[in-house]
Amino acid sequence: MAIEYKWSVAGMKCYPEYEGFENVVFTVHWHLLAKDGEYVASTYGSVRLKLDPNHEYIPYEQLTEEQVIGWVKGTMNKNSNPMSPSAEEYELKLVKEIEKKKNPPEVTPPLPWSN
Numbered sequence: 001m002a003i004e005y006k007w008s009v010a011g012m013k014c015y016p017e018y019e020g021f022e023n024v025v026f027t028v029h030w031h032l033l034a035k036d037g038e039y040v041a042s043t044y045g046s047v048r049l050k051l052d053p054n055h056e057y058i059p060y061e062q063l064t065e066e067q068v069i070g071w072v073k074g075t076m077n078k079n080s081n082p083m084s085p086s087a088e089e090y091e092l093k094l095v096k097e098i099e100k101k102k103n104p105p106e107v108t109p110p111l112p113w114s115n
Helices: 065-076 087-102
Strands: 004-018 021-036 039-048
Touching: 004 065, 004 087, 021 065, 021 087, 039 065, 039 087, 065 087
Parallel strands: none
Antiparallel strands: 004 021, 021 039
16 A cells, blocks of 8 residues: 655744734744554644745735645755755655555564463
């Protein structure tokens, strides 16, 4: 079964006013969920957006989660921030977590005399 990923936005911090615009997003809190059948793993974090007054402004009330997730993944891009894991690296981390759940490297079976 293929692993399904779901990126979502948990919250956004805004400046009430920036360069003449209202509610300008500067931090995005995100969540990533990976699911492979009954196995699930997740992680979360936040990214600080680079504000560019020359960039096209989208009014806060017109933002979509898809657009904001695009900003999150773009900020994670190695060219933007070489010290931060990329979106693909976060997904790979969850693949490894799911594999450990499927094939645990260690187990704690019940004591043989407890039956």
